Each structure stands twice: as structure tokens, then as C-alpha cells.
Amino acid sequence: MPGQILLQANPPADPSLLPDSVLELGVQLGVKDYLPPDELKSLKMFRRAADYIAAAMIFLNHNVLIEREIVPDDIKPRLLGHWGTCPGLVMVYTHVNRLIRKTGIDALYVVGPGHGAPAILSCLWLEDSLSAFYPEHTRDYKGLQKLVAGFSVPGGFPSHINAGTPGAIHEGGELGYALSVAFGAVMDNPDLVVACVVGDGEAETGPTATAWHGFKYIDPAESGAVLPIISVNGFKISERTIYGTMDDKEMTALFTGYGYQVRIIQNVEDLDNDLAASFDWALAEIKKIQSAARNGNPIVKPRWPVLILRTPKGLGGPKTFHGEFIEGSFRSHQVPLPGAKTSPEELAALNEWLKSYHPEELFNSDGVPVPEVLSLVPESAEKRLGQRKESFRAYQPIVVPDWQKLGAEKASQDSCMKAIGRLLRGVVAENPKQFRIFSPDELVSNKLDAVLDESSRNFQWDIESRAQGGRVIEILSEHTCQGMLQGYTLTGRTGLLPSYEAFLGIIQTMMVQYSKFTKMSSEIQWRQPVGSLNYVETSTWTRQEHNGFSHQNPAFIGAVLNLKPAQARVYLPPDANCALSTMAHCLRAKNYVNLIVGSKQPTAVWLSPEEADKHCIAGASVWKFASTDDGVDPDVVLVGVGVEVTFEVIAAAALLRQLVPALRVRVVNVTDLMILSGHGAHPHALSDAAFDALFTRDKPIHFNYHGYPIELQGLLFGRPNLDRVTIEGYREEGTTTSPFDMMLGNCTSRYDVAAAAIRGGALSNPKVAVNAHEHESYVKHLAVKEKDYIYANGKDRDDMFDVPTF
Secondary structure, eight states: OOOEEOSOOOOOOOGGGSOHHHHTTOOOSOOTTOSOHHHHHHHHHHHHHHHHHHHHHHHBSSOTTOSSOOOGGGBOSSOOOOOTTHHHHHHHHHHHHHHHHHHOOEEEEEESOTTOHHHHHHHHHHTTOHHHHOTTSOSSHHHHHHHHHTTTSTTSOOSSOOTTSTTOOOOTTSTTOHHHHHHHHHTTOTTEEEEEEEETTGGGSHHHHHHGGGGGGOOTTTSOEEEEEEEEOSBOSSSBOTGGGOOHHHHHHHHHHHTOEEEEEOOGGGHHHHHHHHHHHHHHHHHHHHHHHHTTOOOSSOOOEEEEEEOOTTTTSOOEETTEEOTTSGGGSSOSSTTTTTOHHHHHHHHHHHHTTOHHHHBOTTSOBOHHHHTTSOSSGGGSGGGOGGGTSOOOOOOOOOGGGGOOOTTSEEEHHHHHHHHHHHHHHHOTTTEEEEESSOTTTTTOGGGGGTOOBOOTTSTTTTTSOOSEEEOSOHHHHHHHHHHHHHTTOEEEEEEEGGGGGGGHHHHHHHHHHHHHHHTOTTSOOOBOEEEEEESOGGGOTTTOGGGOOOTHHHHHHTSOTTTEEEEOOSSHHHHHHHHHHHHHOBSOEEEEEOOSSEEEOOSOHHHHHHHHHHSEEEOGGGSGGGGOSOSEEEEEESHHHHHHHHHHHHHHHHHOTTOOEEEEEESBGGGGSOTTSSTTOOOHHHHHHHHOSSSOEEEEESSOHHHHHHHHTTOSOGGGEEEEOOOSOOOSOOHHHHHHHTTOSHHHHHHHHHHHHTTTOHHHHTTHHHHHHHHHHHHHHHHHHHHHHSSOOTTTTSOOOO
């Protein structure tokens, strides 16, 4: 059947509100003879040329235009690549080019089936975008030879889209995120249309299922539009896809429920007419929605278009081989003829397949595409999908207010998150189109709600809050928040993702995939730096005792530590002023993955704004007020890394002054975790001399750490004399209990710290050693008594978290 609109359209808009280019589209339901013959011919020839190059890239080393019969020596020794998705990706690329030429739209192309790199690279070569970034890939025989022979070999383009692919802002190494990335890219980019292809295998993932709701967070007055195209070719690597088994009624019901307006394209015999009509219809619907909103008459709950593209998998490839279907089956997913180099039968089939494209009609003798192919390429280079500035040079630094003016008074009580909220309120005010917060329904819970004094939430499906231009996207899906943050960041803006500590692990692999993309980007000369990916981890295990064991998990710290050192930054500011300094730094930084671990509960403000600034610049310092004789010549060094565990270190130091006055204690706080790395292992790592100056050369060191102790062990590995180090941190012990009982259960309480200090001090101080056993037994006794009190009364003592005095 021809393409059908299977849902009532958006209400008609006043024609005066629509651009002339849209009125002239003449969208029609029927598709027969929709395109003029010359335009149809160009479309078909461009597709044929791109499909041919994509197939050649998978197989050929030489003879790239089949000037003679292909022989085994022409074939690569290792065949890598995914053919099955390529024809569908080429179709979409071709028709987006047609829209660009016809209407002048600004477009990006986001591809979910990331292993379809041959399709994208072939189109980039045809439009001469490859040579803009890789001058050796000229649009002639020499450049084509380099592209085809260099695909999926060492030193060449890999088999999946990545940061080295011009125009790419998404790497499809892990499926499910293309759609949310596309929605993030169009936010605050009002003229941008992102054509986003979602594979029907990818559509089975949870992240994609949630991301379909992304348009409900797009205000058409301030942002661009995403046009989702679901490539339904029916098969994954060896099995049917769910979407491939759904008929038109099921598909329409699903996307009608999501809130879309559906058009199904399945006329294989007249695909280009069908696709052209469908794309024209979709763009007209987009412009209708945007024009109404931008002229003050927004459509209530507008239904954005979605295209369902049904094509056989591997269209145009071998039909059958040895009695088995290839086209239209899972056998076309990767390499359809894997034995072509050694099997005469498969070699003959390959010759027949590649010759069927008639490359002699598509390229002249110099390997240059013929005019009919090139007539589809956008004339302006900056309009071409491979050269859109949004994809590689769009970074706009944001204005960060003077955080010291927002600081808390020293010796007062303040929440790290409340303080950060005050800063973010100013950031929102200063950057109304360049900054957003992507929050999984935890903004108020995490005490960042000061932002809402300046900006509302942006939830367009809620009639009460729509059309207010809010800077907060709040959706209870970490995956969608992460994807939107990635798309927003990679197109030049700055964002923030706050989350409960225990649930950032949900997006750990997304964060790692993103870091791979940006790691590679930083090594590519033509890619401009982008803002850092910023996480705020709050509602931590130390104050999640009320929600229980399920909400107690600091493992995301370790995930960031595992990244390339040049990218990874982990900060554990100990008080509100340090949290302000850290957040201000992270929002200005570029190309990093920044993780800030803080507390939303009111805690002691240990440092003035000026002191906090110096402390954060250094990454760690001796806290003289809690140390014996300003920390000079200690018997033991006590180190706090994290808000609540640092409080326990200081409480332990105060207790020890009373209980063991002969013990000389140095208290150190570490706010930049990366300084502990072995010298040379991280850009922030302390030199061995600086490490010894801070922690002494030979005295015992006890770390009270917010995360898992094994993380600190890994960071410290390689430092000399580590047998003097002891570490306590989260031990995977927890339940619904009291805050101090969590400290006791994980051996991070003041009593545990004091016991470790006594043991360490006794090694070098005879005055401590003589009564060490007695004193250690006593502090352990105090810990038992506290536990007894908690279980008898159901709470901590009222004065348990009063600020210690010295």
C-alpha cells in the first residue's frame, strides 16, 4: 500500500502562520508520480551509489569500481561490517538531503543502528563532507579507493559510527539512546530538525521505550523538532524483532498512545515517491506545530509526526544463496557472503551483486560521481549533514555567577545541595538558552529547588506548566535524562544531571559510552571541545537510612574512576562552600566527566568562602583547627573524604583530645579524589613529594572514605610505604536504621576512626602505646553503647551531630 497517515492530523493552522516553503509542499496522501521524473531519478541514483559504496566497503580492497571481475585478491582478508541496516539508513539520508535542498532546513542525522557506518560514510563521501575533515578522502577514484579499502581495517574507519564520523553526535555502540540524544540536541535550537533513525532491534530496549515521550518536554516555541523514523526491517542478528511482528494496527495503536501522528511507509515498489511524500508531510506538521506556538496560539498536546519505514532487511543485496533467503532475513544482518574470498560460488554471487548497481552509470572514469548523483547534494557546505556546526564546533561557554557571594558563614550549618541550588538559580538566570538541568524526578528531594524560583519545569504535556520555557527537564528515567544531557552537551551547551546516589548506576554504561566518544573527540583536531558532562550525586548512603539498603550504593564513583584519567574528575566537597566552588568549576570546565558527591542535609560549614576556594584549588589540605599543634609532627594522619565521613573524622579528633591528649593528630580533608592517584597516573595527581608533605613520609594514615575502600586502594597503588595506610568506607552494610547506625555498621563512625588513630599512634608514641589497649577498648565500648541506645530508642542521640568544639 502507499504510505498512509493513520491518525487524525493536528488541527489546521492559520495559513498566514506557515512559511511559504511549507505551503508549497503540496502534501498529498497518494504517492504515485509524486516526484518529478528528474528528481526521482536523482534520488534513485544517489541511493544506488551510496548502497554500492557501502557494500564495497565491507568486501573490497582493490578494484573498487569493478573495472574487471572481482578476484579473491580484491577481497579483504577479514570481512567486517553490517550490511542489513545500510539500505534503510541510506534512504533516510537521501531524503533528508532532498528536504535540505528544497526547504533550506537545518538538519542533523542521528543514527541508532550504529554499525551502519558504511551507509553514513558512503553518503558523506558523496556529499564531499569527508574531504572537508579528511583531505585524503577526495571525491574521486583515489579518495574512493582509500575509503573502501580503509574501512574496518587497522587505522581506517571502524564498522560503527563514532566521533571520527563527521556529523555524528551519537555512537551506537550500545543500543537505545539515539532518540533521547536527538531530543537533547534540539532543545534551545529552534531552527534544527533532527532526523533520528531508530532500528527495530533498538526499539526493544527500555531506554528507547521511555524516550518516545521526549517530545512532551519540547516547547515548540523555543526548541527544534525531532523526526523519528523507525526502520522496521524485521530482524536482529539472528531473530525476529518485536516491531517486525507487529501489524499496522498494532503499530498505530502504540504510537497513537504515545501521542504521535503516524505514517507508515511500506511501498517497496515506489519507495522514493512514498518517502518523499512522507517527509514532506512530516515537515509540514512540524512547521504547523512550531508556527502556531511561535505566534502565540500553541496547539494543545500537539501530535508530532513519526514515520514507520518498512523495508526488507538488506534491501538490494543478494536475494538467496544455497536455497536460503538473505535479503529480508537475519542472514543479511552482517556480511551476507562471508566466504567470498575462498568460495568460488560466493565470489560469483558477490560479483553479481555489486555489478547489479551498475557503478559505471554512477561514476565517471575518474571515480567522480555523475551530475545526476551530485544534484541531490545540498549546495551550501554548511547545510550538509556531515558539516553542520552543531555537531563539532558549537560550544558556548556559560556565565557562572560569583559563587563566593552565595557562600555560607563559617561555623554555621548549611546543606551542600541547598548552596548549589542557590548557584544554579543564578546560572539559569544568566544563561536562559544555554543551560538545562535533566533530573530524574528528584530536584526538590535533593534540595536543589531554589532553581525553581527562577525557572519552571519544562513539561509540555501538562497543560498547566507548558509554554513557560522551563530549564528543568524532570522525567523519572535516568536513561532519558542521560541521553538528553548528551545531546544537549555535544551540540554546544551545558547541562547537569542530579540524582540519588544509588541510581546513577542505571546509566553507568551510557556514561562510559559517552566518555569513549568524547575521549576520541579530544584526539580529533577538527572537533571543538564541549562542555563537561556534570553529575551531582546526592541522597547518599550516609543519609539514606530511612529508605533502606536498596538506596545505599556509592558505586558510580568507581565507574568514573575507571575512565581515561584525562577525562575523569571526582569531587567530594566536605561542606557547602566547597560544594559551591566545585560546582562553579565544573560548569566552566570542558571535555570532562565531572562527578560531585554531596549531601542534601544541613552540615557544618568548616571553611569560609575564601578558605574553601584555596582548599578546592589544592584538592586537599591540612585542617589545622582539628589537628594537634596545627598538624605539625603528628603521630597519625586522619583523612576524611566525603561530607559525613569527614564529620566523623573531626568528631574523632575532638574525642581523642579529651581521651588521649598525648596523641598528636593531623586531620586532612581530600575534596579532589584524583589527587590521590599515583604520581603521573592522573593530571591532578600529587607528586610524591607533595603527597609526603600532606600525609607525612612515614606516619600511619587512616582514610575515612565515602565510597568503597577498594577504590582508594586502586588510586593509591604505586605510592611508597603503603603498609602504613588503613581505609574504611562503605562495606555494603545497611538497612532502614538511623544515620549514626549506618556509620557504625560500615566502620566509619568517630569511634572506629578514634580506634584506628590510637592503634596508629601507638606505633611511634610511647605515651600513647602504654594505654593504647585500654583506650581502644573504651572507644569500642562507646560504639556498643551508642548502638544499644539507637535500638532502644529508634533514633540517634539528639546531640550526636552537634559540631565538635576544640
